[in-house]
Amino acid sequence: MTLIDETARRVAAEDDRTPPHGRGRTAVPVAREGVARPERRRPGKAALEDGFDVVGALLAGVSVATLLFGWIAPLSGVVGWVIVAFLVFLLAYALLVSLRSGRLAVMNRIVTVLLYSAGLTVLAVLAFVVLYTVGRGIPALSNVTFFIETMRFAGPLDPLDVGGIAHAIVGTLIQISIALAITVPLGITTAVFLNEVGGPFARFVRTVSDAMTALPSIVAGLFVYAALITLVTKERSGFAASIAITVMMLPIVIRSADVVLRLVPHQLREASYALGSSRWRTVWKVVLPTSRSGLATAVILGTARGIGETSPVLLTSGVTAEMNTNPFSGPMISLPLQVFTFVQSPEPNMVARGFGTAAVLILLVLSLFVVARLIGGRGAGVLSDGQRRRARRRSQDDLMRIVQTRTLPDYAVPASTARPQENP
Numbered sequence: 160m161t162l163i164d165e166t167a168r169r170v171a172a173e174d175d176r177t178p179p180h181g182r183g184r185t186a187v188p189v190a191r192e193g194v195a196r197p198e199r200r201r202p203g204k205a206a207l208e209d210g211f212d213v214v215g216a217l218l219a220g221v222s223v224a225t226l227l228f229g230w231i232a233p234l235s236g237v238v239g240w241v242i243v244a245f246l247v248f249l250l251a252y253a254l255l256v257s258l259r260s261g262r263l264a265v266m267n268r269i270v271t272v273l274l275y276s277a278g279l280t281v282l283a284v285l286a287f288v289v290l291y292t293v294g295r296g297i298p299a300l301s302n303v304t305f306f307i308e309t310m311r312f313a314g315p316l317d318p319l320d321v322g323g324i325a326h327a328i329v330g331t332l333i334q335i336s337i338a339l340a341i342t343v344p345l346g347i348t349t350a351v352f353l354n355e356v357g358g359p360f361a362r363f364v365r366t367v368s369d370a371m372t373a374l375p376s377i378v379a380g381l382f383v384y385a386a387l388i389t390l391v392t393k394e395r396s397g398f399a400a401s402i403a404i405t406v407m408m409l410p411i412v413i414r415s416a417d418v419v420l421r422l423v424p425h426q427l428r429e430a431s432y433a434l435g436s437s438r439w440r441t442v443w444k445v446v447l448p449t450s451r452s453g454l455a456t457a458v459i460l461g462t463a464r465g466i467g468e469t470s471p472v473l474l475t476s477g478v479t480a481e482m483n484t485n486p487f488s489g490p491m492i493s494l495p496l497q498v499f500t501f502v503q504s505p506e507p508n509m510v511a512r513g514f515g516t517a518a519v520l521i522l523l524v525l526s527l528f529v530v531a532r533l534i535g536g537r538g539a540g541v542l543s544d545g546q547r548r549r550a551r552r553r554s555q556d557d558l559m560r561i562v563q564t565r566t567l568p569d570y571a572v573p574a575s576t577a578r579p580q581e582n583p
Contacts, residue, residue, distance in 0.1 A: 380471030
């Protein structure tokens with residue numbers, strides 16, 4: 160008898176000696192009359208008691224904070240009131256949840272509340288900044304001349320219907336376009352090199368890009384001023400400002416694209432190599448299309464960093480009140496620099512122009528974000544309606560060509576490829 164047979168015999172003998180109720184079998188519960196079933200919980204949906212706990216904790220937090228700041232303690236300030244109310248809300252909510260749940264459930268609810276509170280705080284801060292900027296800039300934004308005129312013939316004491324920021328809008332678009340034309344191909348190519356090639360030099364490049372991420376903007380402006388303006392052009396220009404913006408955008412795009420390309424599954428590359436594709440064709444046809452959405456996000460992050468820079472533009476582009484569409488000659492002002500110039504004035508009209516310019520800058524960034532989302536928003540393999548129609552049309556054309564050119568029956572082997580018969 161072999162060892163396997165002996166082991167099987169012992170297991171069978173032990174199973175026969177084990178009583179039926181002690182064996183590892185699943186017992187199906189039987190519904191009994193008069194016993195209420197527990198309420199079924201659906202994932203993702205809160206019960207009515209959870210809503211009562213949240214409302215009760217909110218009322219407790221507001222009430223305690225109001226009593227402390229208005230009656231009991233000599234406290235004042237909106238920020239302090241909000242902090243006290245939130246802390247009391249957390250304590251009250253934990254107490255209410257603990258009355259009918261265990262410690263793990265209490266911790267889960269508290270962490271969920273903290274996460275929701277963080278998200279709401281970010282949204283509230285963003286909404287406050289946008290609404291405050293637009294509200295302060297409405298007197299300037301309500302005039303059409305603000306968007307189509309320049310500040311050539313407008314002074315600090317002129318009304319808001321005189322002068323505008325057309326020259327700053329054009330300057331910003333020109334500078335950011337040049338910066339994107341340099342940053343996007345160079346940044347994505349560098350990220351592809353870091354992921355697909357690697358090696359000691361790739362580690363050195365990654366270290367340098369990480370260090371440049373924390374580079375102060377004034378240092379980038381001073382570098383471009385010393386290397387380009389002082390030695391080459393001898394004057395401030397929009398191109399010099401674009402180079403300074405590129406220096407600020409490039410490390411953001413490289414690091415973001417590097418992280419996105421790392422998320423592409425290696426199985427896709429291996430499948431492409433197995434089909435006979437080369438490395439660079441795999442990168443062009445598989446890796447980049449798969450990470451298109453993430454690469455668009457990387458470009459958005461870099462653009463948002465570069466389009467709002469003021470210090471490097473102040474040192475490299477110069478300040479002007481006239482329209483200049485030539486980035487290689489003469490000063491060219493941008494929207495952030497125009498905001499900085501406007502808010503320095505003590506006149507209310509100039510400050511209103513500054514807030515209006517900031518609102519236009521926010522709208523421009525939002526427009527670029529929407530365009531980038533439309534370009535790279537679809538995931539890998541997700542086709543648009545037009546792409547599906549073109550793919551269907553190509554498939555029909557291929558089918559018609561095969562039907563027209565086919566002369567042999569199905570599964571027949573062409574004579575040119577048939578194996579010659581050997582002589583007997």
